[in-house]
Amino acid sequence: MDGTADKSGERWVDFASAGPGTPGGNYLRLFWQPIAKAADLEAGKALPIHVMDEKFTLYRGESGTPYVVGFRCAHRSTQLSTGWVRGEAIQCMYHGWTYDGAGSCIARPGEDPPGPASRAGIPSYPAREHLGLIYGYFGDGEAPAFPANEYFKNVEIIENHASDFPANWFQTMENHFDETHLAFVHTFGGSHNNLGRAYQLPEMDIYETDYGMVRETQVPGSKLRKTLYMLPNIMRILIPTFNDIAEIGGWRDTYIIVVPTDDANHRVYFTQNLHVDDADLGAYHDMHARFAEKIAAAPSITQLTHEILAGKGHINDYLDHPYLLLLEDAITQGGQGQIVDRSLELLGRTDAGVAAMRRVWDREIRALADGKPTKDWVYKGEEPELGF
Structure with a gap:
């Protein structure tokens, strides 16, 4: 089984593969995967x-x-x-x-x-x-039970978003385990800028659970922030609204699911739950309709990522893009190369979450390849914590 090693000497199995018969692809096929927004069909x-x-x-x-x-x-x-x-x-x-x-x-x-x-x-x-x-479900044999829980305790208004990224899917999964990038990548489109937070290296604890992993982070003077990862490819997190969406409904309780298209491209799906007071429902629906029109008219994340990486623009030229948050991530992941060469990495303290996630993936993929049981991930609805 092919793999790459970083400069610390740790050797990893083939995370990047997604096709049938490949290590990563075989593992992903053990699980139900989102394939489209229902509204698009x-x-x-x-x-x-x-x-x-x-x-x-x-x-x-x-x-x-x-x-x-x-x-x-x-x-x-x-x-x-x-x-x-x-x-x-x-x-x-x-x-x-x-x-x-x-x-x-x-x-x-x-x-x-x-x-x-x-x-x-x-x-x-x-x-x-x-x-x-x-x-x-695209695996062999009978499909596993569809996750029985409704994910959110109280389903109110559901927002769905989806965007294609021109890079390997696992690079976005690694990014989800990296909280430090928020203060740099999302200077304009993310929570640090919105809240006026100065950069501080958070204390971090990451550990395995029955459903996947948890990342707990905290900077001095703040509350504990908890992000949940339902393996193999789901993150549950509280995030701000996208660019041009008013703060009606506040921060969204969000499931983000990363699905490979092929080895060099992937799609990121968002399922968000929010509460809107009755008095604000009219304004919310008007706002959401305007946002949908802006998304339809805006250049795609893939197009802009290719242009910016080719030197034909800069992120600063697109600060009004309705999916600015996603564009920021797509540029950084695409900038690693469509499939990153991890042998060139020099990991440090801020990469502890990435390294921990890789170790779990390494264990599970090796077990599957060796014909051994993989872990049965079971999620029962634990909730994330905002931390701000």
Whole structure:
């Protein structure tokens, strides 16, 4: 198994891989993964999706139920998402072959006989919709139970965001374990600037739990800040609003899930829960609609990251971008290279969280590769703490 070592001599397994049959990809496929925002898929529509270096077809039946099946028609291999949803099935654009949500071919117009054909089926995968996201399971065998808890104790208003990053997914996961970057990367778009905080190196404790890991940090004179990590790829944290969103609803209780697109790109999903007083609901909905319009009109995070890394701009040119917080992160992760060479790193005190997370990942991936049991992560709803 290939790996890289940092200058401290610690050797790591292949974290970066996401495709089928790779160490990282095999591990991620043990878990349900978000694949789209529910709002992006209307009933009777289909989308091509690219997840963990594989392509699939996601469609929503006319009943509203989401389905995930193979990317191509079994007949002449054309892309299935270009076809039409017929009831709870999807029909290929090329010759009309039709598949149900289980991947079974239920019609072959023009063939004799034109009806179902058992040998013409395509793969299908379990799909679930939860708190504004659509999830899929792409592992072998029966899917594990979908996380039973509702994540938030009191679900009120749910906001969902998603953005593509042009870098390996594990670099963003490592970034989530690095609190020190907040004072530098997020000078303009993050909490340190909003709160007028001077840079202070926090005392940090990071430890493993039944569900993953916890990072506790505290600077002199402040409260304890607690960030939760539901392994393999979820963080729960309290964060401020994005640029141009008014503070209606306050800081958001947020789940951030990092999902590889392929080895060089990934998507970050946000599920946020907030309370808005009845008197502010009208203003909130107006504000949110304006924000959605700004997102639709703004250059993508991927486009701007490529331009800035090529020297065709600077972060200071885009301080009005509605996803400034994400742009700041994408530039730093993309600036490491699409897949960072960890053999060039010189880790220090501020990287304790990154190193601790890598050790847990190293253990789990090695166990899976050796045919040994991996840890059964179980989350029961512990909540993060703001610390400000």
